[in-house]
Amino acid sequence: MQFSTSCSPFLPANTSVHRVMRQVLIALIPAFTAMFWLFGYTVLLQLLLASSTALLAEVICLRLRKRPVKIHLMDLSALVSAVLLALAIPTIAPWWVSTCGALFAIIIGKQVYGGLGYNPFNPAMTGYVFLLISFPQQMTAWQAPDIFISLADALHVIFSGTATIDGLSSATLLDSIKTAGASTALLTEIPSTSTGLLAGAGWELISMAYLLGGLWLLYRKVISWHIPVAVLLGIFMPAGINFFLDANAASSPVFHLFSGASLCGAFFIATDPVSAATSNTGRLIYGGLIGLLSYIIRYWGGYPDGIAFAVLLANLAAPSIDYYLRPKPVNQPL
Amino acid sequence: MSANTRTIIRNGLWKNNQALVALLGLCPLLAVSNTVINSLGLGIATTLTLVLSNTLVSSLRGYILPEIRLPLFVLMIAGIVTIIELLMNAWFYQLYKTLGIFIPLIVTNCAIIGRAEVFASKNRVLPSLLDGLAMGLGFSFALLVLGAFREVLGAGTLFTQADLLFGESAKNWQINLFDGYSGMLLALLPPGAFITLGLLIAAKNMFATRA
Numbered sequence: 001m002q003f004s005t006s007c008s009p010f011l012p013a014n015t016s017v018h019r020v021m022r023q024v025l026i027a028l029i030p031a032f033t034a035m036f037w038l039f040g041y042t043v044l045l046q047l048l049l050a051s052s053t054a055l056l057a058e059v060i061c062l063r064l065r066k067r068p069v070k071i072h073l074m075d076l077s078a079l080v081s082a083v084l085l086a087l088a089i090p091t092i093a094p095w096w097v098s099t100c101g102a103l104f105a106i107i108i109g110k111q112v113y114g115g116l117g118y119n120p121f122n123p124a125m126t127g128y129v130f131l132l133i134s135f136p137q138q139m140t141a142w143q144a145p146d147i148f149i150s151l152a153d154a155l156h157v158i159f160s161g162t163a164t165i166d167g168l169s170s171a172t173l174l175d176s177i178k179t180a181g182a183s184t185a186l187l188t189e190i191p192s193t194s195t196g197l198l199a200g201a202g203w204e205l206i207s208m209a210y211l212l213g214g215l216w217l218l219y220r221k222v223i224s225w226h227i228p229v230a231v232l233l234g235i236f237m238p239a240g241i242n243f244f245l246d247a248n249a250a251s252s253p254v255f256h257l258f259s260g261a262s263l264c265g266a267f268f269i270a271t272d273p274v275s276a277a278t279s280n281t282g283r284l285i286y287g288g289l290i291g292l293l294s295y296i297i298r299y300w301g302g303y304p305d306g307i308a309f310a311v312l313l314a315n316l317a318a319p320s321i322d323y324y325l326r327p328k329p330v331n332q333p334l
Numbered sequence: 335m336s337a338n339t340r341t342i343i344r345n346g347l348w349k350n351n352q353a354l355v356a357l358l359g360l361c362p363l364l365a366v367s368n369t370v371i372n373s374l375g376l377g378i379a380t381t382l383t384l385v386l387s388n389t390l391v392s393s394l395r396g397y398i399l400p401e402i403r404l405p406l407f408v409l410m411i412a413g414i415v416t417i418i419e420l421l422m423n424a425w426f427y428q429l430y431k432t433l434g435i436f437i438p439l440i441v442t443n444c445a446i447i448g449r450a451e452v453f454a455s456k457n458r459v460l461p462s463l464l465d466g467l468a469m470g471l472g473f474s475f476a477l478l479v480l481g482a483f484r485e486v487l488g489a490g491t492l493f494t495q496a497d498l499l500f501g502e503s504a505k506n507w508q509i510n511l512f513d514g515y516s517g518m519l520l521a522l523l524p525p526g527a528f529i530t531l532g533l534l535i536a537a538k539n540m541f542a543t544r545a
Contacts, residue, residue, distance in 0.1 A: 100518075108529065134520040 017116070021076035023222045024268065027213035028083055031264065034209035035087065038202045040149030042091035045158050046098050047083060053102040054082035061111035077116045081105050084124035084268060088261065088308075089131060092143045095158050097135060101127040121315045122275045125308045132308065140304075142172050145202025173200035174260050174304040177251060200259060207258040214267025223271040226283035231266035232257060234291015242299065256295065265290065265307035270314070277321040285321050290314045342461060346468025353476035353531075354538045358445040362436045363477060364527040368488065371495050373481030374474070375429045376436060379418055381470025383440050384449060386414045388466030391454040398455070407450045408441070415441045429498040445473060476534065483530050488522035490515035 035043045058078040062069045082102050089098055105127025110119045132139045143149070149157065217223045239253035256262060261269070270276065270290050277286035290310045297306025352358045359380070366376045390410050391398075398406050419437045422430040430437065440446065449469055454462040485491060490512045496504035520526045 130520060133523065133525070134518040135516070136519065137516065 017075040017077060020222055021080050023217060023220050024080050025076065025083065027216045027222075028087070028268070030209035030212045031087060031206060032083075034206045035091070038145040038148075038205065039091045039143050040147070041151040041154035042143060042149050042158060043087070045095075045154050046089060046091055046093070047086040049095055049158075050082040050086035050089075050098040050102040051079055053099045054078045054085075054106050057103050057106040058111070061107060062115075065111070065115070067115070072115065075116060078106055078110075081110070081123040081127070084264075085127045087264070088124070088128050090139060090142045092141060092157050093138045097131060097138050100134075101131045104130045117274055119274055120319075122269060122272045122311055125269055125311045125315075128308045129312060132303070140175065142175075145200075172203065172260070172304065173255075174298065178298075178304040203260075204258045207263045210263040210267060214263065217267060217271075223267070224280070224283065226280050227271045227276060227287040228266040230284045230287025231270050231291040232262065234288040234293075235262055235295045236291075238292060238295045238299075250299070256298070260298070260305035261307040262294070265294070265311060269307065269311050275315040275318060277318045277325075279322065279325045279327065282318075282321045282325045285325075286314050286318055289317060338461065339464060342465050343468045346465060346470075347472045347475065350469075351472040351476060351538070352445040352448070352469050353473050354535050356445065356448070357535075358448055359443040359473065360531070362439060362443060363473075363480065364524065364531065366433060366436050367477055367480040367484060367527060368522050369485045369495065370478065370481045370493055371429070371499055372432060373477040375422075375426065375433055375499055377470075377474025377477045379422065379433075379437060380440055380443065380446075380477075381467065381474055382418055383411065383414055383443075384446055384466040384470040384473075385463060386466075387411045387446055388449055388454040388462040389459060390414070391450040392457060392459045392462035395455050403455060404447070404451070407447050407455075411446055411450070412441045426499060432495075432498060445469065480527070480530055480534060483534075484521045484526060486511060487518050487530075488520075488526065489517050 032043065032047070055073065055078055058073060059069055062072050082105070085101050085105055086098055089101060105123040108130075109121055109123035109126030110116065113119045214223075214228060218225060218228075235256050236253045239250070239256040242250040243252050266287070270287055277283050290307070293310035293313055294306035297303055297309055301309075303309070346352075350356060353360070353363050362376055362380070367373045387407075387410060391407060394410075415438060418440070419430075422433075422437060449466060453465045457465070482492065485494065490510060492509040492511065493504075493507045496507035500507070518526075521530065
């Protein structure tokens with residue numbers, strides 16, 4: 001076997017957790033901008049709340065565990081978890097929702113296991129699922145994407161908890177489909193004003209922004225293509241088969257790709273290097289599992305979107321996937 | 335109090351707590367501990383079973399052939415649990431219905447057969463009785479803390495449905511801790527029980543290593 005070696009001078013690969021996390025934060029800018037444009041200052045407030053709580057929790061945990069605070073804080077991983085969580089929860093949720101979620105994500109999702117690198121589950125999704133199970137009412141009231149909320153109104157909505165604006169919350173298209181499916185009504189009954197070109201009006205823009213950020217991460221080689229492609233295929237293929245079999249009862253595969261958290265999950269959540277599988281084949285299986293599970297939860301399950309549950313379930317499976325796909329040692333009997 | 339007695343009590347309540355250290359009997363512990371009153375009901379039933387089974391096993395230990403001791407222990411425990419189940423059915427019917435299958439399932443609580451095997455079959459009657467009582471109280475203590483924590487977090491109340499255990503006069507014992515608290519559903523669901531138990535064990539270990 002021949003190995004190709006290149007000539008000197010060699011450049012060190014200048015990677016660190018801090019650099020990777022900074023790239024992820026940069027890649028989240030389009031999604032944040034899109035959400036800000038659609039929802040207004042509520043997104044910004046949720047982001048500030050979740051980030052400050054997460055950083056505070058991180059500092060307290062590091063102090064308790066007697067770890068160097070500055071090094072671990074500057075790796076930005078807590079901030080990334082908080083931002084992902086803040087973008088995932090409904091923008092008009094009361095302040096204690098994002099605070100509780102960030103606390104749970106950092107303390108129970110990450111620090112209890114020993115901090116970054118030891119957490120078996122994705123911290124942001126741990127926090128999100130905790131919120132979704134604990135506070136279903138607050139976690140399903142999404143802001144209608146065509147009402148821009150000013151800073152004063154946003155403060156009022158989030159901190160006093162009473163909505164003063166008419167028609168503030170609306171069902172997302174995935175919600176509507178879930179309810180329509182339950183009453184066996186046809187999908188055509190959903191008002192056409194809430195549908196856009198590919199998926200829900202407004203929501204498809206956010207999905208596009210996540211796609212843009214994800215492509216930036218691929219271009220910067222922060223993530224490899226295996227997990228996102230596998231996740232998206234895992235959603236697209238069963239959705240396509242179902243749509244092909246009965247186009248009246250199932251929604252189109254393109255709709256599923258651009259709805260809910262599909263693109264966000266594929267590029268930003270599932271690719272978390274700590275809780276994902278590590279070999280390339282393993283990544284394909286891991287990603288495919290996430291896609292398939294989230295489509296199953298969407299189509300047959302009780303929740304409108306299933307990405308978060310699918311990611312946690314696949315996190316559980318990741319060690320087994322790695323175990324069965326260990327690389328064979330070169331020139332040695334196994 | 336002799337040193338031996340003190341060791342038995344300390345082991346049961348703290349050092350070898352069946353729920354927090356031995357991690358025995360977790361199935362009823364996790365399933366029933368969603369309110370304080372449920373916890374108290376199961377705690378009393380389990381303690382009673384432990385005391386009676388330890389006493390019975392210890393007093394019959396001279397007649398039990400070692401080869402068939404385990405089936406005999408199970409038979410004795412099953413008999414005692416049946417008695418307790420019938421008593422609860424008679425006097426605490428509502429609680430009996432709430433706790434449901436977990437009353438007969440006390441038979442399979444590993445803590446009880448564990449104490450019979452490890453302690454009662456090798457010791458005299460009085461220490462065995464004391465061991466059963468201490469172990470039962472330790473288990474009930476863990477159950478109560480778990481139940482209180484989950485009830486406060488999950489529903490924002492304490493002592494709800496106290497009338498199941500203390501009769502009609504206890505109907506207004508319920509304490510609402512927060513106004514307008516909508517509740518954290520997770521704490522009442524099974525994952526909440528696991529997470530809370532984990533936190534409780536962590537707290538116990540923290541105290542144990544500091545002392």
